[in-house]
Amino acid sequence: MGEFLTDNIKTQEYFLNMGPQHPATHGVLRLLLQLNGEIVENIDMDLGYVHRSIEKMCEHDTYQQIIHLTDRLDYLSSHMNNEAVALAVEKGLGIEVPDRVKVIRTMMSELTRFASHALWYGVNAMDIGAITPFMYGFRERELINDIMEETCGARLTMNYNKVGGVRYDLHPNFQKKVKDFIKHARKKLPDYDAVLSNNIIFKKRMKNVGFIDKDNAVLYGLSGPTARGSGVSCDVRKVHPYSAYDRVQFNEITFTEGDSYARYRVRIREMWESLSILEQLVDNIPEGDYKVKTKAVLKLPEGSYYQKVESARGEFGVHILSRGDKLPYRVKFRSPNFANLSALNKMAKGVKIADVVAILSSIDIVVPDIDR
Amino acid sequence: MIILSNFSNIHQWLLGLIQNAVATRVVELTIIALAYLAAFALIGLLLVLAERRIAAFFQLRLGPNRVGPWGLFQTVADALKLVSKELTGTVKADKFLYGLAPYFVIITALVSMSIIPFSKEVQVFDINIGIFFFISVSSLGVIGIFLAGWSSNNKYSLIGGMRTGIQMVSYELSVGMVVVTMVILSGTLQLSQIVALQQHTWFIFQGHVSAIIAFMVMMIASTAETNRTPFDLVEAESELGAGFHTEYSGMNFAYFFLSEFMNMFLSASIIVVLFFGGWLSPFGITAGIPFMGLFWFILKVSVVIFIFMWFRWTFPRLRIDQILTLEWKYLLPINMVNIVLMAALVWLGLTF
Numbered sequence: 001m002g003e004f005l006t007d008n009i010k011t012q013e014y015f016l017n018m019g020p021q022h023p024a025t026h027g028v029l030r031l032l033l034q035l036n037g038e039i040v041e042n043i044d045m046d047l048g049y050v051h052r053s054i055e056k057m058c059e060h061d062t063y064q065q066i067i068h069l070t071d072r073l074d075y076l077s078s079h080m081n082n083e084a085v086a087l088a089v090e091k092g093l094g095i096e097v098p099d100r101v102k103v104i105r106t107m108m109s110e111l112t113r114f115a116s117h118a119l120w121y122g123v124n125a126m127d128i129g130a131i132t133p134f135m136y137g138f139r140e141r142e143l144i145n146d147i148m149e150e151t152c153g154a155r156l157t158m159n160y161n162k163v164g165g166v167r168y169d170l171h172p173n174f175q176k177k178v179k180d181f182i183k184h185a186r187k188k189l190p191d192y193d194a195v196l197s198n199n200i201i202f203k204k205r206m207k208n209v210g211f212i213d214k215d216n217a218v219l220y221g222l223s224g225p226t227a228r229g230s231g232v233s234c235d236v237r238k239v240h241p242y243s244a245y246d247r248v249q250f251n252e253i254t255f256t257e258g259d260s261y262a263r264y265r266v267r268i269r270e271m272w273e274s275l276s277i278l279e280q281l282v283d284n285i286p287e288g289d290y291k292v293k294t295k296a297v298l299k300l301p302e303g304s305y306y307q308k309v310e311s312a313r314g315e316f317g318v319h320i321l322s323r324g325d326k327l328p329y330r331v332k333f334r335s336p337n338f339a340n341l342s343a344l345n346k347m348a349k350g351v352k353i354a355d356v357v358a359i360l361s362s363i364d365i366v367v368p369d370i371d372r
Numbered sequence: 373m374i375i376l377s378n379f380s381n382i383h384q385w386l387l388g389l390i391q392n393a394v395a396t397r398v399v400e401l402t403i404i405a406l407a408y409l410a411a412f413a414l415i416g417l418l419l420v421l422a423e424r425r426i427a428a429f430f431q432l433r434l435g436p437n438r439v440g441p442w443g444l445f446q447t448v449a450d451a452l453k454l455v456s457k458e459l460t461g462t463v464k465a466d467k468f469l470y471g472l473a474p475y476f477v478i479i480t481a482l483v484s485m486s487i488i489p490f491s492k493e494v495q496v497f498d499i500n501i502g503i504f505f506f507i508s509v510s511s512l513g514v515i516g517i518f519l520a521g522w523s524s525n526n527k528y529s530l531i532g533g534m535r536t537g538i539q540m541v542s543y544e545l546s547v548g549m550v551v552v553t554m555v556i557l558s559g560t561l562q563l564s565q566i567v568a569l570q571q572h573t574w575f576i577f578q579g580h581v582s583a584i585i586a587f588m589v590m591m592i593a594s595t596a597e598t599n600r601t602p603f604d605l606v607e608a609e610s611e612l613g614a615g616f617h618t619e620y621s622g623m624n625f626a627y628f629f630l631s632e633f634m635n636m637f638l639s640a641s642i643i644v645v646l647f648f649g650g651w652l653s654p655f656g657i658t659a660g661i662p663f664m665g666l667f668w669f670i671l672k673v674s675v676v677i678f679i680f681m682w683f684r685w686t687f688p689r690l691r692i693d694q695i696l697t698l699e700w701k702y703l704l705p706i707n708m709v710n711i712v713l714m715a716a717l718v719w720l721g722l723t724f
Contacts, residue, residue: 016527024610038531038692127610129601129689135431195686201602202688353531354691357611 027367058331071157074369077311082161088307116312127361165291206261210359224314229263231256236310260362457622469523474627476516491665502563532615546593567650594639640676
């Protein structure tokens with residue numbers, strides 16, 4: 001019987017198109033899975049479904065206008081993207097922004113980071129199959145969105161930064177609302193652990209899945225929580241402090257396991273750190289101007305300018321090449337998601353289909369940031 | 373075979389009206405069939421609504437609450453929408469099997485409902501191999517899901533179908549063995565007798581240790597049998613879109629959807645019959661009142677269904693190899709030991 005089966009039944013690898021429309025790819029990303037039954041042999045990634053040529057568009061926009069385009073890269077860390085461009089241009093023009101601006105930018109960044117991680121927490125749970133945590137994540141995110149709405153006038157693509165400062169001063173309610181939020185979040189974050197982190201099924205699904213060691217993490221250029229889950233110390237906020245990060249106390253969270261669960265825990269712990277940063281700053285917002293006056297037409301001196309910030313997903317870099325014109329000669333965004341996604345094939349070789357979904361969500365990709 | 377002792381006056385009235393014994397039987401059967409179909413649809417719709425409200429309760433939401441009082445007509449509206457929808461399909465689908473698959477699923481659910489003892493008075497088909505009949509019929513349902521996955525000509529459906537085959541065949545073993553365990557205790561396969569034997573003590577107390585183990589295994593295996601989270605990797609919306617019913621629309625989809633809820637109801641019913649005294653009231657408090665059995669049965673089933681829903685909205689999904697590990701390395705050995713344990717308990721007279 002055994003011989004009959006091996007002689008007469010042919011097994012064959014087959015391909016499965018995961019995406020471009022697929023719930024687990026969080027947007028329009030196409031993964032071509034080469035499958036042997038349920039086991040993934042290889043993943044081909046097909047990008048470019050939301051390519052809007054933002055980098056090229058930047059070459060036709062003034063420096064003030066570029067900031068608005070960066071909202072549409074990683075829309076969940078739009079504030080950090082804005083900030084990176086603003087910092088790069090300010091560096092080029094030699095503008096020193098007031099302390100108040102620095103603190104406001106830092107606080108907004110941390111709020112955005114928390115919102116992004118809260119959303120990721122829900123989506124990650126949903127990818128693993130638990131739907132309830134999704135609502136938990138959104139509960140906290142809504143509060144942050146409300147704070148953003150009051151001060152910035154928008155909930156998702158804030159457009160709050162400008163060269164030389166921020167667009168509007170803080171709303172009078174800001175401090176009170178942030179304090180309320182910190183209190184609320186400190187009470188609710190343990191729920192996250194109770195409902196998901198300590199769940200045995202969740203642990204089984206995440207532990208030892210999608211392993212990548214420290215050397216490979218560096219080799220693939222991973223950054224953010226994805227790299228810190230493998231023990232790479234790469235937090236831009238610590239290594240190259242910008243804005244007000246040099247005046248606050250916080251820990252860089254690293255885990256050495258290198259699996260999906262480690263990346264999960266990095267993000268959960270980072271939410272706590274964000275709260276601690278907010279707490280340190282909320283009562284110490286310096287008085288002063290919320291922007292410095294800049295010229296109407298900004299001309300960056302000839303040269304190249306690079307500024308990196310820590311977005312919610314990793315190191316987001318802006319490289320501006322100027323020929324002394326009012327338009328940049330070339331703009332390049334170093335997006336964390338692109339590098340992080342490149343390691344998917346390495347992480348997901350030989351796993352089951354369900355693990356691909358788990359790994360993909362533990363990398364926490366945002367597709368518009370990959371395609372740009 | 374048809375228990376209608378409390379309806380004998382209706383029988384007499386019909387007989388007087390039609391004046392023919394055979395024709396009366398036929399009319400009666402038709403009425404019962406229609407009543408069951410109506411009950412089937414009603415239970416399905418109510419369960420869908422209950423699931424959505426309970427999910428909302430778990431998820432800090434309100435759930436459907438606009439159509440009718442407390443949103444009661446929401447699922448009716450949804451069902452009407454599904455009925456009016458076009459039946460689409462894939463081009464290269466195996467048309468015959470593709471059309472046949474939903475009926476396998478829905479008919480097996482409907483047939484197995486016939487043996488459920490809703491109360492002393494309401495049970496259509498009280499055969500002496502009742503529980504065995506239930507297991508054999510409900511295991512046919514997997515064919516429908518398998519066919520749906522195979523015939524859709526969609527790789528997601530195919531993977532869903534393959535997973536179904538593995539999962540349901542595995543977990544049917546557990547359900548079967550739990551039933552065997554409880555049959556050792558009861559000594560009969562007939563559902564009405566199984567209930568009657570629990571007149572003084574429910575089986576979960578009669579069989580104490582062994583019955584509690586069996587109950588736990590049964591809860592896990594039933595969840596897996598009904599393809600619900602944490603065992604919903606047959607559908608696994610974040611992995612496979614919608615799994616085996618990805619390519620189904622309109623009423624064909626509704627059949628799958630409805631049968632999932634009916635299977636949950638049936639599993640809960642069997643659990644209630646095997647462990648919690650079916651339609652018997654606790655301590656016989658309403659023993660003399662007719663039709664109170666129906667109330668107690670529905671109440672107990674609702675509690676079990678609530679636990680199923682609790683599972684669904686709390687747990688993440690397992691992976692296919694973890695599901696098989698759980699079944700073959702844990703549940704099955706536990707079950708085998710448990711059967712021996714139960715036999716020993718019954719043999720030594722250690723049951724209550």
